[in-house]
Amino acid sequence: MTVLVALGQAVLLAVLAPYVLGLTRAVRARLEGRAGRRLGQPWRDLRKLLRKPPTSPSDASLFFVAAPPVLLATSLLVAVAAPFVATTSLAGEADLIVVVGLLLLGAVALALAGLDTGTAFGGMGASREMTIAALVEPTLLLSVFALSVRVGSTDLAAIVTAGATDPASVFTPASALAAAALAIATLAECGRVPVDNPSTHLELTMVHEAMVLEYSGRDLALVEWASALRLTILLGLLANLFAPWGVATHLTPVALAIGTAAFIAKVGGLAALLAAGEVLAAKLRLFRVPELLAGSFALALLAVLAAAVLG
Amino acid sequence: MNVVAASLSAAGGLAVAGAISAVLFGRSVRAALVGLLTAPAGAAAAVAGAAAAGGVSWSLAAPYLLPLTGVELAVDPLSGWFLLLIGAVTAVTGVYTVGYAGRQGHGPGARPSLVLLPLFAASLMLVPVAASVPTLLVGWELMAVTSLLLVLTEHRHAPAVRDAGIWYAALTQLGFVALLIGLVWLAGTAGGPSFAAIRAGARDVDAATASVVFLLGLIGFAGKAGAVPLHPWLPRAHAESPSHVSALMSAAMVKLGVYGLLRLGFDLLGGGAPWWWLLLAAVGAISALYGITQAAVARDIKRMLAFSTSENVGLILLGVGFAGMYAQAGNSTAAVLALAAALLHAANHGAFKALLFAGAGSVVRATGTRDMDRLGGLVRTMPATTVLFAGGALAAAALPPGNGFVSEWLLLQSLLHPGPDAGPMLTIAAPIAVAVVAATAGIGVATYVKAVGTGFLARPRSDRAATARESPPSMVVAMVLAGLACVALAVVPGLTIPVLSRIAGDLRLAPPGGTVAASTFALRVEAATLWPLWTVVGIVAGTAAVAVAARALGRARRRAPAWDCGGGPLTERMEYTATSFAEPLQRVFDNVLAPERDVDVTHADESRYHVAAIRFHQRIPDRVENRIYRPLVTALRSLGERVRPLANGSVHRYLGYMLVALLAVLVVGVLR
Numbered sequence: 007m008t009v010l011v012a013l014g015q016a017v018l019l020a021v022l023a024p025y026v027l028g029l030t031r032a033v034r035a036r037l038e039g040r041a042g043r044r045l046g047q048p049w050r051d052l053r054k055l056l057r058k059p060p061t062s063p064s065d066a067s068l069f070f071v072a073a074p075p076v077l078l079a080t081s082l083l084v085a086v087a088a089p090f091v092a093t094t095s096l097a098g099e100a101d102l103i104v105v106v107g108l109l110l111l112g113a114v115a116l117a118l119a120g121l122d123t124g125t126a127f128g129g130m131g132a133s134r135e136m137t138i139a140a141l142v143e144p145t146l147l148l149s150v151f152a153l154s155v156r157v158g159s160t161d162l163a164a165i166v167t168a169g170a171t172d173p174a175s176v177f178t179p180a181s182a183l184a185a186a187a188l189a190i191a192t193l194a195e196c197g198r199v200p201v202d203n204p205s206t207h208l209e210l211t212m213v214h215e216a217m218v219l220e221y222s223g224r225d226l227a228l229v230e231w232a233s234a235l236r237l238t239i240l241l242g243l244l245a246n247l248f249a250p251w252g253v254a255t256h257l258t259p260v261a262l263a264i265g266t267a268a269f270i271a272k273v274g275g276l277a278a279l280l281a282a283g284e285v286l287a288a289k290l291r292l293f294r295v296p297e298l299l300a301g302s303f304a305l306a307l308l309a310v311l312a313a314a315v316l317g
Numbered sequence: 318m319n320v321v322a323a324s325l326s327a328a329g330g331l332a333v334a335g336a337i338s339a340v341l342f343g344r345s346v347r348a349a350l351v352g353l354l355t356a357p358a359g360a361a362a363a364v365a366g367a368a369a370a371g372g373v374s375w376s377l378a379a380p381y382l383l384p385l386t387g388v389e390l391a392v393d394p395l396s397g398w399f400l401l402l403i404g405a406v407t408a409v410t411g412v413y414t415v416g417y418a419g420r421q422g423h424g425p426g427a428r429p430s431l432v433l434l435p436l437f438a439a440s441l442m443l444v445p446v447a448a449s450v451p452t453l454l455v456g457w458e459l460m461a462v463t464s465l466l467l468v469l470t471e472h473r474h475a476p477a478v479r480d481a482g483i484w485y486a487a488l489t490q491l492g493f494v495a496l497l498i499g500l501v502w503l504a505g506t507a508g509g510p511s512f513a514a515i516r517a518g519a520r521d522v523d524a525a526t527a528s529v530v531f532l533l534g535l536i537g538f539a540g541k542a543g544a545v546p547l548h549p550w551l552p553r554a555h556a557e558s559p560s561h562v563s564a565l566m567s568a569a570m571v572k573l574g575v576y577g578l579l580r581l582g583f584d585l586l587g588g589g590a591p592w593w594w595l596l597l598a599a600v601g602a603i604s605a606l607y608g609i610t611q612a613a614v615a616r617d618i619k620r621m622l623a624f625s626t627s628e629n630v631g632l633i634l635l636g637v638g639f640a641g642m643y644a645q646a647g648n649s650t651a652a653v654l655a656l657a658a659a660l661l662h663a664a665n666h667g668a669f670k671a672l673l674f675a676g677a678g679s680v681v682r683a684t685g686t687r688d689m690d691r692l693g694g695l696v697r698t699m700p701a702t703t704v705l706f707a708g709g710a711l712a713a714a715a716l717p718p719g720n721g722f723v724s725e726w727l728l729l730q731s732l733l734h735p736g737p738d739a740g741p742m743l744t745i746a747a748p749i750a751v752a753v754v755a756a757t758a759g760i761g762v763a764t765y766v767k768a769v770g771t772g773f774l775a776r777p778r779s780d781r782a783a784t785a786r787e788s789p790p791s792m793v794v795a796m797v798l799a800g801l802a803c804v805a806l807a808v809v810p811g812l813t814i815p816v817l818s819r820i821a822g823d824l825r826l827a828p829p830g831g832t833v834a835a836s837t838f839a840l841r842v843e844a845a846t847l848w849p850l851w852t853v854v855g856i857v858a859g860t861a862a863v864a865v866a867a868r869a870l871g872r873a874r875r876r877a878p879a880w881d882c883g884g885g886p887l888t889e890r891m892e893y894t895a896t897s898f899a900e901p902l903q904r905v906f907d908n909v910l911a912p913e914r915d916v917d918v919t920h921a922d923e924s925r926y927h928v929a930a931i932r933f934h935q936r937i938p939d940r941v942e943n944r945i946y947r948p949l950v951t952a953l954r955s956l957g958e959r960v961r962p963l964a965n966g967s968v969h970r971y972l973g974y975m976l977v978a979l980l981a982v983l984v985v986g987v988l989r
Contacts, residue, residue, distance in 0.1 A: 056867070056870060056871060057870075057871065057872075058871070058872070059871065059872040059873060059874065059875055060871070060874050060875070061874070061875045061876070061877050062874055062875070062876050062877075063876075063877065063878065063879035063880075064876055064877065064878050064879065065694075065775060065776050065879060065887075066879075067696040067697065067774065068696070069696070069707075069774060071874070072860070072864075074863075074867075075860045075861075075863040075864040075867065076856075076860050078863045079855075079856060079859030079860040079862070079863050080856065080859070082859055082863070083855045083856065083859055101726075101845055101846065101847060103726050103729055104717055104726075104847065104852060107715075107716055107717040107722055108717060108856075110716060110762060111716045111717060111856070114714070114716060114762060114766055117766050117770065118766060118769060118770050118774065120770075121766075121770030121771060121774050121775055121893065121898075122696075122770070122774040122775060123775070123879050123881075124774075124775035124776045124879060124887060124889075124892055125879045125880075125881040125887060125891070125892075126881065126887075126891045126892065126893065127881060127882060128881075128893075129770075129771075129775075129892055129893025129897070129898065130893060132766070132770060132893070132898070133893055133897065133898040133899075133900070133901055134901060136762065136763040136766050136767070136898075137763060137901040137902050137905065139759065139762060139763065140613075140759040140760045140762060140763040140902065141759060141905070142759070143755065143758060143759035143762065144752060144755035144756040144758070144759045145755075147729075147751070147755040147758070148748075148751060148752055148755055151729075151733065151748075151751055151755075154733060155733065158733075158734070159845045160729070160730065160733060160845045161845045161846070164845075219880065219881070219882065220879055220880060220881070223871070223872075224867050224868075224870075224871040224872075227867075228863065228867060292901070293901075293904060296904075296905045303752075303756075306752075307748070307749075307752050310748040310751060310752070311745070311748050313748075314735070314744050314745070314747065314748050315744060315745075
């Protein structure tokens with residue numbers, strides 16, 4: 007039963023992810039006064055791309071071919087194990103350090119693929135992505151660590167369950183600091199404004215797009231899908247860590263239905279908020295980004311100290 | 318005769334046989350013989366280590382072997398763990414030597430170098446089994462001298478090698494002198510040179526003496542481990558020595574510094590004061606951060622690996638330091654956890670660093686350069702080396718499913734549980750340590766992506782890199798062996814936990830009986846569980862499933878020139894190099910690293926608005942070295958100049974000095 011729920015949760019996230027992307031685009035278009043595309047457009051793009059043959063650059067090796075499956079597989083693993091709809095995860099595999107590591111592994115695979123193409127843009131994107139990842143990873147680890155101090159465990163399911171059963175325990179100074187830090191880290195990790203602009207194709211500002219420039223057809227579909235999935239995963243984690251209401255803590259059909267509905271509503275709300283924020287904010291210059299990330303790191307460190315000292 | 322004694326005798330015998338065969342045989346078979354005798358010597362030592370770690374005890378006193386003190390040997394689980402590590406690394410290095418030293422008869426294949434290699438391995442094995450202060454010091458000094466001579470193997474090729482030799486000799490002797498004073502003082506106060514006597518008499522040693530002994534030991538042992546600020550020898554010696562020696566030094570020798578600290582601090586001195594361990598943890602944290610920032614911007618592949626050694630040793634020392642603090646605070650669960658994390662990380666680092674240095678050695682042998690800016694494209698010409706190096710890099714970057722991840726997970730878990738009444742020091746130190754580990758892990762990932770991505774992928778950026786050829790089979794086999802050790806440690810780390818718990822019990826960190834729950838496939842800490850095997854299976858199976866499904870649904874892959882936004886044909890000069898890859902990070906850490914840049918712009922004769930040529934030169938100095946060691950060396954040199962008149966060459970005067978010195982010692986002795 008647990009296995010079925012976990013797999014169902016992964017399928018839900020995989021299906022939902024392109025719609026989340028579509029939602030951010032739709033909200034953004036509406037706020038900018040455009041009609042925009044329909045919610046399901048990312049799915050249609052994926053379907054079209056999946057049917058086309060991929061092209062490998064002549065200098066590329068196995069690393070280029072392997073990166074999209076690795077990226078998608080690591081994202082799917084997180085989608086299976088982490089508590090999004092229900093907290094009964096698989097065999098405690100939803101350890102938050104493992105989750106951070108898995109997400110980073112996907113980013114590393116893509117960065118190596120960018121370098122593997124031998125193009126200037128691929129290298130540029132990889133270099134920038136890894137710089138940002140190097141500065142984001144400590145923040146991610148620290149802020150979730152601040153939350154785990156409260157529970158005494160790094161098991162995500164335990165953290166979310168504790169929040170779901172005692173909603174008042176979520177509102178602590180440490181939680182607020184950690185939420186701010188984690189929100190900035192999420193923006194950076196997903197390549198959103200102000201760290202990166204997902205809709206840019208201006209060479210000098212690209213980060214994520216520069217790495218995946220050489221991908222086409224099926225490979226590109228996998229990369230795009232995985233990116234959407236990572237966005238959904240991080241928004242879902244943010245939602246469930248700081249607003250764990252509605253998460254199914256036991257496996258009854260009603261609880262699961264409520265959990266699914268609550269999850270979709272929370273992620274949809276956060277995605278809309280993200281899009282609205284992107285309309286209002288401007289992208290930072292690349293070399294201002296470390297300042298932002300250092301700020302979020304400081305917030306996370308304060309969160310851990312607050313959690314340790316204030317209890 | 319028990320298994321430890323038999324295996325250790327076999328290891329010693331094989332090592333000596335290796336040294337003798339290097340003397341006797343010609344260059345065509347010399348390297349193969351030495352390699353094939355050193356490898357089983359290492360394997361035998363590993364068997365002895367495994368048996369000792371499993372609880373087989375053995376001791377030997379040979380008063381006739383060394384004048385005045387004799388030789389005392391003994392094994393316990395702690396020495397067994399380090400013996401296992403050293404033996405395994407030696408075995409891999411032995412196999413590697415066969416192909417690496419080759420038949421050319423010079424460089425690593427020269428007779429002195431091959432004679433010294435098995436002796437160095439044997440001295441490494443002697444240190445953890447030493448059971449008295451003189452035996453330990455003899456082993457320590459043998460290890461220092463043999464490794465120093467091995468570092469100097471290629472001294473004819475580059476002045477940098479001689480420079481490395483001088484730095485290594487100076488710092489290792491400084492450490493030795495500190496150890497000599499500290500340990501002899503301890504033996505004198507505690508009532509005997511053997512460890513058993515010191516253990517028994519340690520209660521009578523007053524706190525001040527114990528602290529001074531610990532600080533002297535810290536200088537000696539942490540210096541050998543390559544901790545900042547005693548590290549300047551490490552990037553030089555690791556980079557300039559032949560790669561099989563680098564592997565032995567980085568994967569095995571520096572761990573003996575950790576062993577020494579554990580033996581001295583916990584076993585002989587019985588734990589000491591909390592501030593000892595806070596100091597050690599601080600040294601570890603600084604080493605970790607400084608090492609990884611330097612590694613991130615290094616373009617020399619072996620210098621990068623060397624600074625990464627500083628980083629990993631820093632993490633190990635951080636774990637040891639916290640084990641000490643937890644033990645003092647009475648939190649034995651966390652203490653055992655921190656010690657287990659440190660010891661497991663020592664083994665993991667041994668496995669992946671042996672692999673990485675072997676891979677770097679293959680690259681240097683094939684291309685003649687260590688400069689990652691001039692490498693690239695090796696994935697086509699050296700596929701086995703590339704894949705194996707990438708596997709080692711995955712482990713070193715502490716990413717799942719690598720083995721480095723497992724020990725960092727344990728370390729983070731130990732830092733998460735300072736306990737309810739840990740006191741203010743631990744409450745503040747533990748979160749800061751988490752931040753250090755997290756920052757180190759993040760920068761480490763960027764470092765190893767740089768190494769693999771710019772060193773091995775894309776197009777070759779020099780002719781030598783373009784014409785590189787795959788290494789001989791023995792070198793590839795050695796790397797595969799190291800890779801298998803990494804896989805084993807990544808998949809079933811739970812098997813080591815009972816041994817590590819026993820060591821913690823022996824060091825009096827916890828009551829007997831392990832406190833880290835573990836089965837073969839899982840590590841459990843409080844409510845958190847790590848399933849290393851399932852992580853590996855999940856990632857591999859998931860990737861394969863996605864790849865197969867995508868291929869089944871779609872059409873065949875095509876190859877075409879890279880698009881690169883529609884630019885013209887690409888050349889290798891347009892690629893990102895190691896320097897350009899690290900540039901953003903270097904900019905972020907500009908204040909820490911303080912790089913020295915020179916940009917020379919040559920203008921055309923016709924107009925100064927036209928540029929004829931631009932030369933860019935950048936060097937990232939070691940600031941700790943510049944700030945601490947340069948002034949020291951300058952001061953010592955000027956002092957030497959100033960006292961030169963005292964040494965005017967007159968023998969009478971020198972005899973007078975000796976008489977005065979003798980009288981002074983006697984007077985002090987009598988008055989006291």
